[in-house]
Amino acid sequence: MTDTAAREMPLEPENELQDDVAVVDDHGSDIAGHDDHEGHHSSLGLSNMKLAMWLFLGSECLLFGALISTYLLSKARFLTELVALNPRVLDGLRDGGMPEELIQEFIAEGSVEPIFDIPFTSGSSFILLMSSLTMVFAHKAVSEGNYRNSRVWLAATALLGSTFMAGQVYEFTIFFREGLTYGGSLFGSGFFTLTGFHGAHVTGGIIMLLSLLVLSFRGKLQSNRAETVELVGLYWHFVDIVWVLIFTIVYLIP
Amino acid sequence: MRRGVRRFWVVVLSGALLAACAEDKPLNTFEPRGPKARDIDSLMVWIWPIMGIVFVLVIGGAIAIALRNRVRPEDYDAEDLPAQTHGNTPLELAWTIAPAVLLAAISFPMVQGIWSLEEENAEGDLDVMVIGQQWWWEYRYDVDGDGFFTDANGDGVSNQDLTGDDAELPLDISLDPDDIVTANELVIPAGEQVDLIMTSRDVIHSFWIPRLNGKRDTVPGRWHTWSVEADEPGKFTGWCTEFCGLSHSRMRMSAIALSAEDFDEWFENQASPAEIPTDPDALAGRELFQNNCQQCHVINDGDLAYADDFRTNVPLVSLAAPDLTHFASRTSFAGGVYSTYAGGPEDDSTDANDDGLDPDVYLQLAELSAAPDSPDDYRFNAAELKRWVSNAPSRKDMAPDANPETGLGRGMPAFESLTDEQLDQIVAYLATLD
Amino acid sequence: MTTYDDQLALPSGLSDGPRQPLGIFARPRNANGFVDWLTTVDHKKIGIMYGAASLFFLIIGGVAALLIRIQLATPNNTFLSGDAYNRIFTMHGTVMVFLVVMPMGAAFANFLMPLQVGARDVAFPRINAFSFWVFFAGGLMLNTSWFIGGGAPNGGWFNYAPNNGVAFSPAAGIDFWNIGLLITGIGSLTGSINLITTVLNMRAPGMTLMKMPIFVWMTLVTQFLLLFAIPVLTVAQVLLAADRLFGANFFNVELGADPLLWQHLFWIFGHPEVYLMILPAFGIVSEVIPTFARKPIFGYPFMVFSGVAIGFMGWGVWAHHMFVSGIGPLSVTAFSVATMFIAVPTGVKILNWLATMWGGKLILNTAMLFSIGLVTQFTIGGLSGVSHAIAPSDTQQTDTYYIVAHFHYVLFGGALFGFVAGFYFWWPKAFGYRLGERLGKWNFWTMVLGFNLTFGPMHILGLQGMPRRMQTYDPAMGFGLWNMVASWGSFILALGILMLLVNVVQSHLAWRRAGRPNVGADPWDGRTIEWSIQSPAPSHNFDVDPAVTSLDDFWHRKYQPDETGKLRRIHTGDEIAQPGDPTGVHLPAPSYWPIVLAMSMPIVGYALIFNLWLMIPGVLLMTLSLWGWALEPADDLDPHDDDGAGQGDSASPDGGDGATAEPELETVS
Structure with a gap:
């Protein structure tokens, strides 16, 4: 659901902003009589879209908070049962095809760390972080009306995001081959759900970025629409920050 | 504690009716037959009357005010306004703080009760x-x-x-x-x-x-x-x-x-x-x-x-x-x-x-x-x-x-x-x- | 007061057509009225649809309640089997909470809040329509489980793990509960973002936060609660769906899962949920009581801050639903103390309402009676609430009929009484005529009698040890008498609700027979600015932006002190009301896409439950409607819309200009 909501929010401003353009053109500074979606004035001095985006991101905090808590609980319970050699938990891992050495490593270390490839994930995390930087540049370029740069930076952001996603898909494949299946263990369920949810958010962001790029090539992304880019940027930065949190909690903290 | 029930409910419904029906209830929560249940009951024995008093004051007050201040449609006069009081901060502070103090007082025996229910028997x-x-x-x-x-x-x-x-x-x-x-x-x-x-x-x-x-x-x-x-x-x-x-x-x-x-x-x-x-x-x-x-x-x-x-x-x-x-x-x-x-x-x-x-x-x-x-x-x-x-x-x-x-x-x-x-x-x- | 000099008309003089001033009730007379309702983005119509949908679901939930009461009237009754009983009580709770009380609050928030803040519509009208339709789609989908998929859900509205797992509830009913409510949750989330934005950002000039009507404040708090509570429920539902449909293990105890995870997630949502159901009703009576006491609300700042305090504290008390779940004495202590103190702001509200009535000149019409009904009945629910905030006492009371009595006093005697008060109060503003007072008073007294006969005895039953969710009980347990009383009471209560529906029909017919007389802008000598526009509210709301200078602004424009300082009525409401002249106003155009997008959601839901191939049409439709939504010109009527309603809008050169202006601006390529 959040995915859908996420996708439609940034698409919405196109119309709102069209109105503004029109109104401004027609009546100079006089937009108060125009009572469309954008309203006659803004009590907070913040556009409706931006306020809505902040509210949406506030709601997303609770979503990821609940998912992260679920993951932490699932991992803890999984490890407790595994270290206690609960036969059902062991069978669950073996049925997924997990090699015995890896299971023994889990048990010996009392941690799920052996399955992670920290350098690889650090790399893809770095890529995702860099995309926040390019996103900032993209917004700057659009506000300055620099269309060529805005396209370059938007494309770069989308590309970096896609690279991160490719990394996640690759990582999932490797984990799956190593026997960490979705239904085989509590840890698998928690891990794939949390990172998968984040991945879906990144994918949603990439779709938004590509839509902006299409708009730009159709000449509809002028500086008066910088706010649309800013909103996508807000979402994108949020998704990045959430990843920093997830990366720390899932991969780095033993 | 059947007495407690009655005190509370006498204002809600007829106490006599309830007393007649309180017999032979094998699951009755007001008839403790062991120390733990009695602890709970004796904690509540103070609470029910307080609730009863608040109940009578608020409900009775609401009904009394409604009856006393009622204006029948035929007596309605748009010009005849009541005093336009906007509030009374000391009074409102009082009825914010008083219940808080009351509840704080209740919470001491309550916390004690929570922990006493957890007490284990001897080895x-x-x-x-x-x-x-x-x-x-x-x-x-x-x-x-x-x-x-x-x-x-x-x-x-x-x-x-x-x-x-x-x-x-x-x-x-x-x-x-x-x-x-x-x-x-x-x-x-x-x-x-x-x-x-x-x-x-x-x-x-x-x-x-x-x-x-x-x-x-x-x-x-x-x-x-x-x-x-x-x-x-x-x-x-x-x-x-x-x-x-x-x-x-x-x-x-x-x-x-x-x-x-x-x-x-x-x-x-x-x-x-x-x-x-x-x-x-x-x-x-x-x-x-x-x-x-x-x-x-x-x-x-x-x-x-x-x-x-x-x-x-x-x-x-x-x-x-x-x-x-x-x-x-x-x-x-x-x-x-x-x-x-x-x-x-x-x-x-x-x-x-x-x-x-x-x-x-x-x-x-x-x-x-x-x-x-x-x-x-x-x-x-x-x-x-x-x-x-x-x-x-x-x-x-x-x-x-x-x-x-x-x-x-x-x-x-x-x-x-x-x-x-x-x-x-x-x-x-x-x-x-x- | 209101001059039209500052009216900022568009030069083209756009109008909503010659039918102005139009009531929101006028369009259904139109031959194509049906399509108009399906595609409308008018917050008032959406509010009315929320109300109609919640009444529709109220009938479903009410029939379920009566079936439960018939079954429980006598010991060892066999009217309903254990299986049927479990499904019916599950649906009763789910429907009443998610599809009746919540949308009824949304009905008032949608219809009323923009009028009270002086906005022309909500911030995002199409998303508003989408919120309604997606709620309705989810509600309908949930209710199709009566007929398909092996029966209605049977896990209770709280749907505890692991009883909600495939192993214990193999039929698809739980999936309907899960996916259906997930879908309605989307509507709640988008709705909350929309309404918060509207309150915060679209207030009339001069309406600072502390000049907002209390209903608007309560709406704001409610929507913030929704905004943060819904994602937590969503996560719980996603985990359950993952378990049931994709073989995940979040609640699989065999692999070490902890079933209490569900309870924590559910109640972190569920307790704010309780407050977001009651706060709109608090807002309603905070408007009704001052109007009919003819004096301002007593202690406005206290009323506001107590509402906000309830909103905050509502997040810190969820585990009081879990005092016997085994969360450990430390947690129980913390949550028990926190729960006790949430009684403080609630008590402040009740006393302030009484203080508002104190010294007033009360007009005891139906709306006022229902408001006083809320104050008294809710007090009973609040008091029983204190008795189980005390955790040791709760170990005796939880999961008994004492709790059933408690939350019905809060949700029925509280929320629903408030909503009915709101219906009687704002009915003229929505439809242009009053509901009948005579039948209204019968309605009130029947409901009060039936309500107390039904739920009053449940206090006794609970304290005598009758647990909840029991299909039947044994004669030796001694529960027979009060159950019989409660069952009779429930039918009296049902009669009371029927009277409300009859009153609606009867008053409407009487109004029509009388030639649709105009009830006037201000039938109750109202206080807030929604009474400064014609009734029914014209589709453009305000002819000009109302300039607000004080709390109860409209009332202060009618009553001003004379030389001696005595308040005098210098105008009647109708004299200074805006005439409803739509000149220069142009309204957001209706759209097909909200309803189409909403209807694609249950298809995806059915796909998850029955057959993943259904995903293809579902996702295609969803993508198509998102695409259509994004590309739809803002002011043009949808090209497929040929119903003629509001064609005047489509003549707007505004949208056209917007579209044509852009290529000209294209300088880089």
């Missing part, structure tokens, strides 16, 4: 393991009193492990041949706090004997502790109070408190194997039991093999069923729904859910019913038991058909292939298991 006192299952209760007694039950691997699990914070707990619970395993009726010595160590095999249930203590959930995968204590011998009715699926309303239980001597006698009897009957009908019944019932039920008579598959691997979905070793020593069956014995001098119902049982006859029920002199005497409830054995799902909602996902059903299936005579034989056998 070496009786602990009973309580296992909820759709839709009956299993109890296990630690026979040698060392505080140990056993887990599936035969390893000892002590009650200390079970209550510790970082306990690594087994999900599988198997029968220890030395344990007493019984169902639905929790037998306890009167005047002694008995700690309960609780879990569930399938869904969440809640253990509640209102006259002895409040309730606590039994949650699969978790161990919770709780306790009961009865002042005097008696029967105390209870009911599962967490929604647990199809037959939630028929998951009932009771606690039977016995005097110390009676309890010891009961304990000794339960710890010994069942006697193999001599009566030919009952013997035939025993054979039928072995062929039909033993997949799920256990009768330990020193000869009969255990249902091994469930001893070593108790599934989370029921295949386990009540241990019937001393079936006839219990006053109810089918999850506390049906009475094993009808009649008796004090009781003219066949109801399992009243508390009319005289605890003094509890240990002699089987004997008393063996030779009834008059229609009022105890009789073995063979008719109901026979209906139950032949078609349990028609007597209590259950879902015995195997679930395609798990291959397991929940509850007892019908045994329609058994003839009338065979059913009689099984019932005759069960009647000997005192």
